[in-house]
Amino acid sequence: MPISQRLGRLGNGVFARNDRRKADYRQRISNVQDGQEPLPALLDLSLGSTDLPPPPVAIAAMAAALGRPDSATYCLHDATGPFRRAVAAWAERRFAVTVDPEAEVLLLVGSQEGTAHLPLAVLNPGEAALLLDPYYPSHLGGLQLACAEPRFLGLRSDQGWRPDFEQLSTSQWERLKLMVLGFPHNPTATVGDQAWVDGAAERAARHGIVFAHDNPYVDLALEGEAPALLRNPLWRRCGIEFFSFSKGWCLGGFRLAFAIGAAPLITALRQLKGVVDFNQSLALQAGAIAALEQAPEWPDRIKAIYRQRRDRMTAAMTAAGWIVQPPSMALYLWLTLPPVAGSACLDSEAFCAALLRHTGVALTPGNGFGVVGEGWVRLALVHPIEELEAGAARMGRWLRTLSA
Numbered sequence: 001m002p003i004s005q006r007l008g009r010l011g012n013g014v015f016a017r018n019d020r021r022k023a024d025y026r027q028r029i030s031n032v033q034d035g036q037e038p039l040p041a042l043l044d045l046s047l048g049s050t051d052l053p054p055p056p057v058a059i060a061a062m063a064a065a066l067g068r069p070d071s072a073t074y075c076l077h078d079a080t081g082p083f084r085r086a087v088a089a090w091a092e093r094r095f096a097v098t099v100d101p102e103a104e105v106l107l108l109v110g111s112q113e114g115t116a117h118l119p120l121a122v123l124n125p126g127e128a129a130l131l132l133d134p135y136y137p138s139h140l141g142g143l144q145l146a147c148a149e150p151r152f153l154g155l156r157s158d159q160g161w162r163p164d165f166e167q168l169s170t171s172q173w174e175r176l177k178l179m180v181l182g183f184p185h186n187p188t189a190t191v192g193d194q195a196w197v198d199g200a201a202e203r204a205a206r207h208g209i210v211f212a213h214d215n216p217y218v219d220l221a222l223e224g225e226a227p228a229l230l231r232n233p234l235w236r237r238c239g240i241e242f243f244s245f246s247k248g249w250c251l252g253g254f255r256l257a258f259a260i261g262a263a264p265l266i267t268a269l270r271q272l273k274g275v276v277d278f279n280q281s282l283a284l285q286a287g288a289i290a291a292l293e294q295a296p297e298w299p300d301r302i303k304a305i306y307r308q309r310r311d312r313m314t315a316a317m318t319a320a321g322w323i324v325q326p327p328s329m330a331l332y333l334w335l336t337l338p339p340v341a342g343s344a345c346l347d348s349e350a351f352c353a354a355l356l357r358h359t360g361v362a363l364t365p366g367n368g369f370g371v372v373g374e375g376w377v378r379l380a381l382v383h384p385i386e387e388l389e390a391g392a393a394r395m396g397r398w399l400r401t402l403s404a
């Protein structure tokens, strides 16, 4: 069967590999016979898919719109006008920036979809694009699908994960056509700084590079203020910023996001998407509009819950034998492998596999986010605090058996 070389380049993503291991673990649970010791239930902390509810007004708006005939029809770009206007009004309130809803806003099927499609819209095969390392997996996947050449800007924990743009020479900058950054940053759980995004925007403008800023966590900084490309007027010259309803409004399964960017970039991405999808149903868009207009406080509410989870899990994981740098954004802990993993010669993937087998707790191995991620794991704070603490205790008991 012919399969493209493009797919060969993609390989199996970290989330797919984890999914298989979780399925194996569930199978082991169901194979336990009467009289055998039961296995602990699976505690899945490997995905940034929250247990917290979306705003009821958003769900009510979707429900009310579901039965309308136009919710069931294909939704071409023009019909997304009310959504785009609601986004422009949000941008005005949130960043005091005036955005043209006709030319500078695009509805997306998740920011993952948008960031993965962007390279196909702006790059020719073989052209170079810069990613952070660690990166969000679809940022690399999008480049691979576009047959582009990834370059990496390695982040370092001893520099607070700050991107050091001086690492690249002028000629390296001049070869780039696209650069993808995202602060607050997944997986390092670092909010970042507006100066970092401004520095990237200036370089992008100077060297004629498209600057994509992936910002689904813009409302989820636990310390300080999240940066945004929209705060820098250069976005209109060379930038596009991606926002999502998945994190701040807990609507991940509904696949709703949007891009705001320079008109030619929005036009290019829209043209590309015209080939691959029609837009999300008007019923889903009604829920997104309600979230923006009637539940703007929702991200702040859930932030308070994540703050408590972060603080309590920092303590619980420290007690369980991990070294924890408290993160500055919601949703994740980014953890170095505990010292016993090194003594047992386990890399991040082998460690996560063994951890799942012995404790039922699923984390994401850092190597799935790039070379720099090796030696790290990501834990998502997506269960109630009691379950998270019980998971930390389970992991602690297993770590003690390793060091015994």
Ligand SMILES: Cc1ncc(COP(=O)(O)O)c(C=O)c1O
Pocket (backbone or CB within 6 Å): 048, 109, 110, 111, 112, 113, 136, 182, 186, 214, 216, 243, 244, 245, 246, 252, 255, 256, 257
């Ligand atoms: C940096 C980053 N971009 C994109 C996504 C995907 O978001 P969405 O649900 O909007 O596709 C995630 C999800 O975890 C993410 O962390």
